[in-house]
Structure formats: C-alpha cells, structure tokens
Amino acid sequence: MNPLDRLRMPPWLAGRVDSLGMNRAASKSLAAPILIIMLLAMMVLPLPAFILDLFFSFNIALSIIVLLTSLYTVKPLDFMAFPTVLLVSTMLRLALNVASTRVVLTEGHTGTAAAGKVIEAFGHFLIGGNYTVGIVVFIILTIINFTVVTKGAGRIAEVGARFALDAMPGKQMAIDADLNAGLIGEAEARKRRSEVSMEAEFYGAMDGASKYVRGDAIAGILVTVINIVGGLLVGLIQHDMGFGEALKVYTLLAIGDGLVAQIPSLVISIAAGIVVSRVASEQDIGTQVIGQLFAKPQVLYITGGIIGGMGLIPGMPNLVFLLLAGVLIGSGYLMSKRDRAGGGATPAPGTPAAEAAAASAAAAATAPPEQEEASWQDILPVDTLGLEVGYRLIPLVDKTQGGELLKRIKGIRKKFAQEVGFLAPPVHIRDNLELKPSAYRIALKGVEVGAGEAFNGQFLAINPGMASGALPGLVTEDPAFGLPAVWIDAGLRDQAQNMGYTVVDAGTVVATHLNHLITTHASELLGRAEVQALLDHLGKESPKLVEDLVPKMLSLSTLQKVLQNLLAEGVHIRDMRSIIETLAEHTAHTQDPNELTALVRISLGRAIVQQLFPTGGELSVMTLDNRLERLLMQALAASGPDGAGIEPGLADTIAQQAQQAAAQQEALGVTPVLLVPGPLRTLLSRFLRRALPQLKVLSHAEIPETKTIRVTALVGAQ
Known part of the structure; x- marks a missing residue:
C-alpha cells in the first residue's frame, strides 16, 4: 500500500489494515509447522476413509501443479522452493502409505471400499480388478520411476551441483570484471553474486532431495509387499477368509494404494528431471522445444517422405503412416510459405550469408556521393x-x-x-x-x-x-x-x-x-572545454570560489596543465573544491604548473593513498637508499627539475632495481609504490613512468600522519 494513502486513512482504519497485514504474515509463517504436525498425525492417528480420499486427491493435484510449474519456469532459480516441495510431497506420500496401510489391514475384510473410494477406483478401473495386471503395472511404474526418471534426474543434479560449485570463482571474477569495466552497477553486481550462490545451493539441494525420491520408490515397493503379505495373514487368521478371497481383496487394496502413491511420485520425478535438465534461456520449456524441434521445413519434408515410404510397404498400417506423412509434409509447406511471405528467413549471425549481407549494407552506407567542388565543409x-x-x-x-x-x-x-x-x-x-x-x-x-x-x-x-x-x-x-x-x-x-x-x-x-x-x-582527454565545464559545474555550488581564481589569479591554461599533470599520474580530480582552494592559496607565490601540481598533490594526499591502498592502515612501499638519495639530490641541484644531469649508467641501474622491487611488491599483492623526498618526486615520476607505468611515486609530504609505513625494498642498496 502507498504510504501516502495510509496517512490519509483514519487512525482506526490504518490500525485495522496493519493488523490484517500482520495476521496474513503470521498465517503464512504457521503453514510449515502445521503441515509437519499434520504429517506426523497421519502416521500416528487412524484416519477415516473420507479423509484418506481427500488427502490422496490433494496429493495428485499437488503433483500436477508441480509438473506444470516446472514446465513454465524459465530458469531453475524461478522455482527455488522445488527441493523443499519435493521433500514435503515425498513425506506426504509416505504418511499416506502408513495411514492407508493401517486402514487396509484393519478394515480390508469388509470389502474393497474399506480404504476409500480413491484406492478402490485405482484398484478396479485402472487395472480392471485383476490383481495380476495390477502387480505388473505397479512394478513397471516403479521401475520407470526408480531406474530411469529418478536416477537420471539425481545424476544430472549431482553433476550440476559439482559444476556450479566449480564455476563459482570464474563467475564471480566475470562479475567483478563487468563491475570494474562499468558495464554493471554495484546493485546489479550484488544481485548477480547472489544468483550465483543461490544456483549452487539449488543444485546441491536438488542432489540431496533426489535421494528422498529414490527412497520413496523403494519404500513404495516394500509397503505394497507388506500390505499383501500382512493382509493375507490378517484375512486368513483373524477374519477366517478363504485364501482366494483374501488374496483378491488385499492384493487389490495394496496395489490400488501403491498406484495412488506411485503415479504422483512419477509425476513429481518427471518435474524434477525437467527442472534440472533444461538449459537456461528466456523461454519456457514448451516454447523452447516447439520452436527448435519444428523450426526447419526441410526436416519435416524428409521425415514425411520417410514415413510415407514406410506406409507404402505391404502389411504396414498404411492409412496411419500415410496420414501422418501428409500432416508432416503439409506443415513443412505451410512453414515455407510463411517464410516466403515474410521476406525470407533472416540469416543466422556468424554465417557467411549474414556476413555478406552486413558487408553489402556497410558498403552501401559508405558509397561516396557524386563529386562536388571542394568547400570548407569538407574539412571535418x-x-x-x-x-x-x-x-x-x-x-x-x-x-x-x-x-x-x-x-x-x-x-x-x-x-x-x-x-x-x-x-x-x-x-x-x-x-x-x-x-x-x-x-x-x-x-x-x-x-x-x-x-x-x-x-x-x-x-x-x-x-x-x-x-x-x-x-x-x-x-x-x-x-x-x-x-x-x-x-x-x-x-x-x-x-x-x-x-x-x-x-x-x-x-x-x-x-x-x-x-x-x-x-x-x-x-589527453581533458581539454579546455572540459576544464571550463568543470568550473561551470563547480560554480553552481561555489560561484565566488571559482570567480576569484579563474581568470583573476590563474589562467585557464595553467589550471588545465595542473589537472593534466594529476591525471597523467593516475590521480582522480573528483575533489575539485580542494584543488581550487589549494590553487587559490598558493597561486600568488608561483604560477609554475609543476610546483602547483606538487602542492595540490599534498592536499589530496589522503585521497591518493586511499586510491592506492584501499584497506589497512599500513603502507607497504619501496624507498631509496640513503647514498642514492643524496646523489640524486646533488644531480637535481646541478641540472634542474628535468633531470638531464643524471648519468646514463646510474639511470639504467635505477630503472632495473626499481623494476625488480616493483615485481616483488606485485608478488605480495600490493600496488608498487616508491616513497621519495618531495624534491625528487617529480623527477623520478617522469623518469620511471615510461618504463614502469604501474609504479606510483609518492612524496613523504603526501602520506597522512595516521598511516604506518613499512619498507619492503630499497632501490640502490647494491
């Protein structure tokens, strides 16, 4: 209900609505305990024949509902409750077997209607009242259920559970890759991770639940045998019935009871096989099968020709075969006619026909127009x-x-x-x-x-x-x-x-x-237009801050250079307020973009460190040997910030040792970071960026005081 609608209600009506919602939720939560208590009661308390008929009918209806639901599911997770339904339906059948056995053995001498109309109907109408036929039909149904359907579904569930568990790391990495690439958001990533986990749990639960169905098939055979043997003993010893009469009455009751339980069991086993064996797609199983099995007219033509040829053989049921062949060929003709009326079938993606069509379409789209005189519009x-x-x-x-x-x-x-x-x-x-x-x-x-x-x-x-x-x-x-x-x-x-x-x-x-x-x-993507758009966006919230800096104190081109310097070293510029405030504070003393970049980096130090080390308070970094540090400071003082005075052999040694130390840090699972004094940071960052783009160079002033530094390698120690 809409919260606004609830606010408009009188207090007494709103309270009534809330109480109804609470009562509805409470009734749903009580469904499972009540069902378990009913199953236990059916095993212990005697039930009259009418109640047995009611529960047997409900069991049959439940199996049909489960089968139809499985046919209309698009993917297994759409029917996540299936393992629980499978377990509950199995326990319901076993409880009915116990209750019906009690009635058959205690009241069977009174006639075939002693255990209810459902068992009597299955015993008379489905097997014709012939207990021999009933035994054979019951054994065949049990064999089909136990050795074919249940065993196959259990094997598919077992393999599916193993594959789902093995594939979880790869699927999780694929989700992380999509998230990092910006293809999905955090909410979608959490949803997909949850689906991967639920899929593995579903197949694992199905693997376990299928064992209950196999046990149910075995229990059905044993219960039927026990009913026949126990009924004969009860009829002969307690009720003085003749052997033939006792065999007929109790066998019909036992077989009817077994069929009433086995037919729903077979239906639910088929549903389990459908759920675990289907391949995930955007269609239900019926649409998927019809759309793929009868999609090609050529298949129907060939099949109709073969069936028609068989119908011409003497001794064959000619009418049936020829009629079926006519239906198949006619269906193929109608499909071909429909395709021609629709302009022909679209070539499947990836086939030569589709590639040729795409190439011709692209060539037609890029066909040059008639030659005209050159104009300024030709300069694109x-x-x-x-x-x-x-x-x-x-x-x-x-x-x-x-x-x-x-x-x-x-x-x-x-x-x-x-x-x-x-x-x-x-x-x-x-x-x-x-x-x-x-x-x-x-x-x-x-x-x-x-x-x-x-x-x-x-x-x-x-x-x-x-x-x-x-x-x-x-x-x-x-x-x-x-x-x-x-x-x-x-x-x-x-x-x-x-x-x-x-x-x-x-x-x-x-x-x-x-x-x-x-x-x-x-x-390189940050041009003057993008910088101006950034200033306009920030100016909506802090117009005075932007007006005082650009262009009064700092030119737009200098600001662009500072931002480009930050981006070149992988520093994000989301915090434009801090960047503008820092520049406004120091631009009166210097207009050099490199010096301004160093000052901005210090103000963004916490964000830079957070970007490189998302977790933990300890920073694993590399640093320079003291002798190398002094040597570089002397070279910097002699040559200037461009570093042209570094001797080539020394530069090569620094690059090699930095590469080895960076490889050690990557092996430890951390971002390779070189920590140097502030005056050397720009020099070494430019020098190492080309050879080691993954290496980040920080200055001591950029590290927050709350962080602990752990040196993992020294560059220049040898």
Whole structure:
C-alpha cells in the first residue's frame, strides 16, 4: 500500500489494515509447522476413509501443479522452493502409505471400499480388478520411476551441483570484471553474486532431495509387499477368509494404494528431471522445444517422405503412416510459405550469408556521393575518441541486431565520470571495410592508440594466472592487459569457467579495452572545454570560489596543465573544491604548473593513498637508499627539475632495481609504490613512468600522519 494513502486513512482504519497485514504474515509463517504436525498425525492417528480420499486427491493435484510449474519456469532459480516441495510431497506420500496401510489391514475384510473410494477406483478401473495386471503395472511404474526418471534426474543434479560449485570463482571474477569495466552497477553486481550462490545451493539441494525420491520408490515397493503379505495373514487368521478371497481383496487394496502413491511420485520425478535438465534461456520449456524441434521445413519434408515410404510397404498400417506423412509434409509447406511471405528467413549471425549481407549494407552506407567542388565543409573535425570496427563486428554496434556495445560504452563513460571526475568525450563509432572482418581500432584524436580482434559469437577465455588446463581455440592475448587468452566456442563456456578462466563475450572485450585506454589517456582527454565545464559545474555550488581564481589569479591554461599533470599520474580530480582552494592559496607565490601540481598533490594526499591502498592502515612501499638519495639530490641541484644531469649508467641501474622491487611488491599483492623526498618526486615520476607505468611515486609530504609505513625494498642498496 502507498504510504501516502495510509496517512490519509483514519487512525482506526490504518490500525485495522496493519493488523490484517500482520495476521496474513503470521498465517503464512504457521503453514510449515502445521503441515509437519499434520504429517506426523497421519502416521500416528487412524484416519477415516473420507479423509484418506481427500488427502490422496490433494496429493495428485499437488503433483500436477508441480509438473506444470516446472514446465513454465524459465530458469531453475524461478522455482527455488522445488527441493523443499519435493521433500514435503515425498513425506506426504509416505504418511499416506502408513495411514492407508493401517486402514487396509484393519478394515480390508469388509470389502474393497474399506480404504476409500480413491484406492478402490485405482484398484478396479485402472487395472480392471485383476490383481495380476495390477502387480505388473505397479512394478513397471516403479521401475520407470526408480531406474530411469529418478536416477537420471539425481545424476544430472549431482553433476550440476559439482559444476556450479566449480564455476563459482570464474563467475564471480566475470562479475567483478563487468563491475570494474562499468558495464554493471554495484546493485546489479550484488544481485548477480547472489544468483550465483543461490544456483549452487539449488543444485546441491536438488542432489540431496533426489535421494528422498529414490527412497520413496523403494519404500513404495516394500509397503505394497507388506500390505499383501500382512493382509493375507490378517484375512486368513483373524477374519477366517478363504485364501482366494483374501488374496483378491488385499492384493487389490495394496496395489490400488501403491498406484495412488506411485503415479504422483512419477509425476513429481518427471518435474524434477525437467527442472534440472533444461538449459537456461528466456523461454519456457514448451516454447523452447516447439520452436527448435519444428523450426526447419526441410526436416519435416524428409521425415514425411520417410514415413510415407514406410506406409507404402505391404502389411504396414498404411492409412496411419500415410496420414501422418501428409500432416508432416503439409506443415513443412505451410512453414515455407510463411517464410516466403515474410521476406525470407533472416540469416543466422556468424554465417557467411549474414556476413555478406552486413558487408553489402556497410558498403552501401559508405558509397561516396557524386563529386562536388571542394568547400570548407569538407574539412571535418577530428573525433577525440573513435572506434572503428570490421563488418563482422557491426552487429555489436547495431541496435537493430541486438548489439549491446553502445549501452556498455554509455556505462563506461558514466563510470569514468563518477570515478575520475570529468566527462569523457563521446565515442564516435563507424565501420571500416579496410580492417579485417573481426578487427577493431580505437583512435585518440585521429591517431590509433589500440587495436585488436574480437570474434562475434565466440567467447574470450582469459587466464588470470590460476587456470588449470588448456582449451581448444585461437590462442591470443587479452587486448586490454596482455593476459594469455583463448577464443573459444560458446559450447565451451561452462567448461572454461570450471577450469578457472574468466570468460567474456566479444562486446565485453572491446568495451574493456576501450575503458582501459580511456583511463590511461585521461590527461589527453581533458581539454579546455572540459576544464571550463568543470568550473561551470563547480560554480553552481561555489560561484565566488571559482570567480576569484579563474581568470583573476590563474589562467585557464595553467589550471588545465595542473589537472593534466594529476591525471597523467593516475590521480582522480573528483575533489575539485580542494584543488581550487589549494590553487587559490598558493597561486600568488608561483604560477609554475609543476610546483602547483606538487602542492595540490599534498592536499589530496589522503585521497591518493586511499586510491592506492584501499584497506589497512599500513603502507607497504619501496624507498631509496640513503647514498642514492643524496646523489640524486646533488644531480637535481646541478641540472634542474628535468633531470638531464643524471648519468646514463646510474639511470639504467635505477630503472632495473626499481623494476625488480616493483615485481616483488606485485608478488605480495600490493600496488608498487616508491616513497621519495618531495624534491625528487617529480623527477623520478617522469623518469620511471615510461618504463614502469604501474609504479606510483609518492612524496613523504603526501602520506597522512595516521598511516604506518613499512619498507619492503630499497632501490640502490647494491
């Protein structure tokens, strides 16, 4: 109910509504205890024949409801309560067996209606009153249920549970990869992690619940045998019945009782098999089977021809075979006619026909117009960010063909703006027939900064370093981070996840590569227009702060240079208020962008450290040996901040030792960070950035006082 509607109600009516809601919730919570007590009571207390009829009818109705629900589920998690329903229905059948056995043995001498109309109907109408036929039918149903349906469903549930547990790490890593790439939000990531966990628990519960069904089948056989033998003894000894009469009466009652229990058991076992054996899709099982089994007219033509040929053989039921052949061929003809009326079937994605159609469409779209005189309109501005794709990748960027890459790129820009602090330029996407069919190219201001290949319809299995075993496919590298990877077919996706690979589709590969390059080149994406937009955005909240700084005290170009310096070293500029306040405080003393950048870094020190060390109060860092530190300070004083006075041999030694120390820190699972005195930070950061882009250089002034420093390696100690 809408809270506003509740506020408009009189107090007495609102209280009444609340009490009704509480009563409804309380009644639902009492359903399970009441059901368990009823099952126990059925095993202990004698039940009249009418109550038995009622419960047997309910058991049959429950099995039909479960079967239909399983047929209309789209994925197993839509029927998460199925293991519990399976257990409760099994216990209900066993309780009914106990209650009916008591009635059969105590009242069976009075006739076949002693245990109720349901058992009598199954004993008379379904098996014709012939107990021999009843025994055979009961044994066949039990064998089918026990050895075929239940055993198969139990095996599928067992394998599914093992695969689901083995695939959990890979699925969790794939979710984290999508989250880091900006393809999904935190709420969606939590939802997917919960679904992965629930799926593993579901298959585990189904594996255990299937054991109850197998035990129920065995118990049904034993109960029926006990009813027959016990009934004969009771009829012969206690009620002085003849052997033939006792055998007929008690066998019919026992077989009727067994069939009443086994038929619902078989139905629920079929439902269990349907739930655990179906492949997840967006369709229920009926739509999925009909849509795939009768989708091709050629199959119906060939099948109709074979059945018609069999119908021409003498001695065969000619009418039945020929009639069925006519129905199949007629259905195939109607399907072909419908396809022709609809303009022909659309070629499946990835087939040569679809690729040729995409290539021709792309060529038609890029056909040059008639030659005209050159004009200033022919000078087109260079796109800041561009993505060019081969014709096989056109479906990834075409909304009409179900392409999701455009939506993912929007998510990347939004996540980049939230984390880094400014809005990246739009990505202009176009097809390029000069590229390989499955290739793509990422350009920054018209210059290629990244390229790769992505195979639409296949998946890239990335080895994060702990995958076991090799996979068949095209061996390559992850274009974003250079990790070893393999392009695999869709059928190997689950196997790859179980082996520890991170499996992503072609669209995710392109989106992740684009996200990595945008983050890496963030400083080049921040132009004067973006800086002015940042100031305008901040000016809405603090107009005086912005007006006093730009352009009165600091030019827009100098501010742009300071922000670019921060972004070049991976420092986010979300906290524009602190940046502007720091610049306003120190710009009267210096206008040098490098000095201003160092001062801004000190004010952002807490955020920089938090970005590099998200957890823990201890910082594991590298530092310089004292002798090397003094030597570099002397070189800095002699050559200036550009570091041109560092001797080449010394520079090579510093680079090698820094690379070794960074590798040690990465092996420890922490970000490689070099801690140096403030005057050396800019020099070493510029010097090491090209050779070690993953290494971050901090100054002592940037470390908050609340943090503890632990030195893991010394650079220049040798």
